[in-house]
Amino acid sequence: MAIKTLEKTAKEIVLNIQDYSLFAYRAVMNLFRPPVYWPEFLVQADIIGVGSLSIVVLSGISTGGVLALQSAATLSAFGATAITGQFVSMTMIRELGPVLTGVMVSGRNASSMASELGSMVVTEQIDAMRALGVDPVRKLVTPRIFACITMLFFLTIVADACGILGGGAVTVFMNHQDGPQYFSMAWEHLRYPDIIQGLVKPLFFGYIIASIGCFHGMRTSGGTQGVGRSTIQAVVWASVSIIFVDFFITQILLFLFPPL
């Protein structure tokens, strides 16, 4: 009995991974074959990019501020508070900016994609679209994936900038340190590999957020309860995947661009 359950679960996991891989591959390949729905891309870019701007700005400023507070407290023990700027900018650009933005955007947009598409599935709107001769993956999923990749890239830049500014504000107004020193340290020690690392990650995270959100939405079954389940699964899997994939991307990027 237990072995049967284990076998069934294992098969389900393998089947889910296979379905997700095929779904995500199809969604990407659609961009290279007409028709491409550019108006839908713009609408989604607005929803994901402009809509997520406020939470990204707020979380960026707060995180930068917290980093400055914590690092200054630790660095002062070694008489190294002068490198607070370098610490905050490195951490934000290489790691926290992309991951934090990814998790924030996933909470807002993976859930909205899953619930929107899930509602369309349970009300037969997706079937209606297929019956009318329109590919729902091409029309609904592909624009969301590319809008999410594009906008997460820019949102990460905004989060990085806000984080460094937030750290600067805390350094100057709360830690009473020198502002120009903070910003010059933040700037001078940045290398191109740091920036590349920070800007490659959101491309993967954007793809993960939208593909997982849409995948769970399109697989919704079981009415309104099913929509709720899909939404939860989308947010959980997107957030966990971001952190999990971040580990591997960081390993690869550190191998390609070893620290000095």
Added chain:
Amino acid sequence: MSIDPTQTAPAAADDQPVVAFSNVTLAFDGPPVLENISFTVAPGETRILLGPAGVGKSVLLKLTNGLLRPDEGSIKLFGKEISRMPEEWLFPLRARAGIVFQEGALFDSLTVRDNVAYQLIQERVPDDVIDRRVRKALEFVELQDTFSLYPASLSGGMRRRVAIARAFIRQPELLLYDSPTGGLDPVTSTTIIELIVKERDVHHTPSILVTHRLQDAFMLCTHHFDAELGRMVTLPEGQTDPTTTFLMLEEGRLIFDGSLHDLVHSENPFVREFLE
């Protein structure tokens, strides 16, 4: 398998069935929902699929235009085998068949105009042509005033009629109706049936209509659309529409295929029980 997905000209010759099911079986994680189903829909024929709720009627309708795939058997739509056809090849075929879903399945973020014109918008038909054709389709279902409204502001019956207008707008070669009168009051149901009779008798579009309501099925058989009067009228006593025939499902199996006369004289106990 040699299928030309780009071919859009009518594939069904006059004598060739528009839809042909042959030994179709489908199961979802359990016993078969449909088992060994075989029937055809000839050009100009209306097939009424009867059966109690949960017997697999809507599943059969979704198999017809490839929204679901059978586990076994063959389904031909417009003369082409679709049971194993790739999804992207199915889109042009599906576009030739109109479908009215049980609850209408209108896109709630679009206006009535954009819902009805959905296919035309995808085909990048000019706006003025779209507006003209949408108004004509809405006139057919007597909902001209809903042009700019959203589905949320329409009643259940009106939504169903908009769905019918959406299915009719491109003059499809096959119409599929999934319980078009389900959950509607008798007056609205009669309005919907009148529209279906009008489409059948004016354009002679072959169709499959799923229902569990006998009164709707019999009304389709015993009425025709009088173009001069502009309304549906009862056929003379003892006459029925020769192009309208019946199918009946019982627990996923097709137990009846024939005319109204055959149906009412059937000795099958399930058919008798259903009719009584």
